Amino acid sequence: MFDSLLIANRGEIACRIIRTAREMGLRTVAVYSEADARALHVRMADEAILIGPAPARESYLDAARILDAARESGAEAIHPGYGFLSENAEFAESVIAAGLIWVGPNPDSIRAMGLKDAAKTRMIAAGVPVTPGYLGEDQSPDRLAAEADAVGYPVLIKAVAGGGGKGMRRVDDPAAFAEALASCRREAAASFGDDRVLIEKYILSPRHIEVQVFGDRHGQVLHLFERDCSLQRRHQKVIEEAPAPGMDDATRDAVCGAAVRAAQAVDYVGAGTIEFIADASEGLRADRVWFMEMNTRLQVEHPVTEAITGVDLVEWQLRVAAGEPLPITQGDLTIDGHAIEARLYAEDPAKGFLPAIGTLEVFDLGDDPAIRIDTGVEEGAEITPWYDPMIAKVIAHADTREAAREALADALDETVIWPVRTNAGFLVEALDHPDFASGQVDTGLIAREGEALMPPTEPSEEALAEAAAALIGQDALSGFRLNAAPRRSARFLLDGRAITVDFAHAGDVPPSPTDAVLISEGGQSWSFTRWRADGLAAGGAGDGAILSPMPGRIIAVAVTEGQAVNAGQPLVTLEAMKMEHVLTAPFDGVVADLKAETGGQVAEGIALVRIVAKDAA
Structure with missing residues (x-):
């Protein structure tokens, strides 16, 4: 085993890797941009090296600067985390060429699975079922339109080099095909520098099923069962779980067996994920699950697999990279209970999920030992506009799916974050939705339900009453009226907006014993401030x-x-x-x-x- 590790990443995944490396006795080296100078992962590591300005292309995507940092620190190995350079075959090659250990798959494996059309061709040869469609060399609009007709509408146009929902368009009829193709190609060229596309049959009741695979340098490849990542918004995962609800043993054996064959087909080493799409119109069935793509790295949602298997996947990554064999065989792995993960983002659902930035003056995710929190921030941290807005992953593990769902919803409900807006309230609504609660989830649930999943924009009357009582030392509140002029009342500011509170008894309103109260309810927070005579208040303003x-x-x-x-x-x-x-x-x-x-x-x-x-x- 090597003695030192450089983590070529930031945020929660950098912190996650540092924790395991420290437990293994390794010296850790963090890299950071100017925007991350005070970040948590910088302080957690044994050493930290500045690699450039805030823009990712000038720091976390600067392969040469990261290699310089490895040489400067004397690190023996590099772990790329996920995102950034994690699936860049050229970077992997440069790490190996520099005499360092690459904690990831062989560069050839990354290339083999990096282009969707070539990957599907390999999968067909390996006997892995793939979604019906066209992935040929002829990219003329006429040929692509003809293939779409042959597949049958609706179809999905996908960028060959795509990912994260970019360069992807659903087309429901031939009349819309040409315009969708042109749009998809423009986006693919801008995002990936490659405008080639493939055509797939669009699945009307799709479930996103993926299988965690792992290989070592001694010829062993095994799977750690499946995850369900069907709850998505605009092709981005929101809530993931393991195992997949409704998965029977026969379907699990078929899907996981196909995933192992897929990994073996590219001589895979390390942690990887084989992603499948399932037609769930009649439940999960082995003959209606097809290969989509492979992610040649550790996934964001890996904690749910760790929870149900008891395996530390990062430790396995490090040991396999050092040349050790996998410590167990397939028969040693079993599923223990159910785990669900929610991605907590700094974003405002009420404003179209716009990313939110600012200082985390309050950041309280609770202290329930049954809830796992993976985060790269802490109270007082600055959320900047430079990087992905995910600030934490909240994971619940229990004996049953329902128990895990309730525990996760409760944890998010009690989250207190201020003043940065988050999607915690939205996550609570999603977890409590009847379709999710029953396991009847497909990738279109959020798009279909829309407003039904939006959290309340105002605190409840009970929460307002409690806050008002805290401010004025009065608990006999009869109700609330916005911007009214009642007889016995006090005025307050709710996030800077005037609100009037009525009292159930006569008499003057006593002086305010405090300046402000933070109302937290359903994962959301509001500032509640006592009105002053000049119409202003701490942190807000009046009419x-x-x-x-x-x-x-x-x-x-x-x-x-x-x-x-x-x-x-x-x-x-x-x-x-x-x-x-x-x-x-x-x-x-x-x-x-x-x-x-x-x-x-x-x-x-x-x-x-x-x-x-x-x-x-």
């Missing part, structure tokens, strides 16, 4: 307040303090997530408390300007 709707940069300020404005008149333009957002006057009035400055960076919820009525100016 007529214009707050930053998300973190971003001020690129234009169209007004000056004291200027009269009309309702709808542009005030401030905010650039966020590569889009411009024009903030306008809510009513006729006068500009007051102008805080926005061109070029300034602002967090979500920051007061930028306030509009007051002309008679109050």
Whole structure:
């Protein structure tokens, strides 16, 4: 076994690898960009080396700089994690050529499975069932249209070099084929530098089933059973589980056996995943499961496999890379219970799942020992716009699927994160959806259900009552009215918006014993602040307040303090997530408390300007 390991990655997977390497007594070396200088993985490692600016292409995708870091640190091996350079055959070759140990499959295996058309040809030769379709050399529009007709609509056009849902289009009839093909090719060329496509039969009730495989350098290849990754949004996995619900022994044997043959066909070494698509219109059946592709790396969802098998897949990766044989045989592996994983993202479901950035002033995922948390951030960490917005994976393992589902939903329900928005509430709704709860999941569930899976945009009346009581020391609340003028009441700010709370008894409202309360419910959080006489409050503003709707940069300020404005008149333009957002006057009035400055960076919820009525100016 080698003594030192460089992790060519960041975030939760870098932290995950460091934990196992440390348990094995290895010295760990982290690499980081300027944006990650204070990141958790940097502090966890024994040594950390700066490799470039924030953009990934100038840091985590800079193969030469990573190799320089390995030489500088004296690392003997490199683990690529997932994403970035993990499936780059040229990088793997450069690591090996530098005399270092590559913790991953042979470069030839990566190439063999890297292009979907070539991979399917190999799978056919190996006796692995593949989805009906066309993957020929003739890429003329006429030939592709004819093959789509032969396969039968609906069909799926997929980029040969694609992944992550890019370069993929569903086509329901011949009239739409030409336009979809052109769009798919443009996206494929922009994303992968390769506009070639293949045609597949589109499965109407698809389940995404994948099998964890592992090979060593001594000729052994085994599987660690299947995972179900069918709950997806825009082709991106949201919740994964193992084993797959509704999987019988005969279908499992067929699918897992096909996965082993697929890995053997490319002399696979290390951890890999064979992905299948299943037609679940009549349940899972061995004759309706087809090969899609192979991921020649460790998967994001590997913890659910670890949970049901008791295997540390990262430890296996390191030992196999060092030349050791796999420590057990296929017959030694069994399934223990059920595990479900949810991907927790810094994103706002209410705003179309836009990524969210900012400082994690509060980051509390609970301390239930039955829940596994894989994360690369901590309280006080900065979520930047430079990388994938996944901030944690939350995993529950129990004797039954229902027990695991309930435990995971409870853990996410109690999550408290502020002020960065997350999808925790959305995950709770998805886990509690009747179709997911019953195991009747396919890849179209989220798209079909849409609004039904959206979490509430406001806290419940009970939560508001509790927060108001905490602020004013009063627990006899009778109800709430937004922006009303009741007889016995107190005013508050909920995320900067005025709200009025009625009381059930006469008398003055006592002074506020505290400044603000954080309301957390269903995985979501809101700021609840006591109104002040001047109409402002800590962290927010009153009626007529214009707050930053998300973190971003001020690129234009169209007004000056004291200027009269009309309702709808542009005030401030905010650039966020590569889009411009024009903030306008809510009513006729006068500009007051102008805080926005061109070029300034602002967090979500920051007061930028306030509009007051002309008679109050």
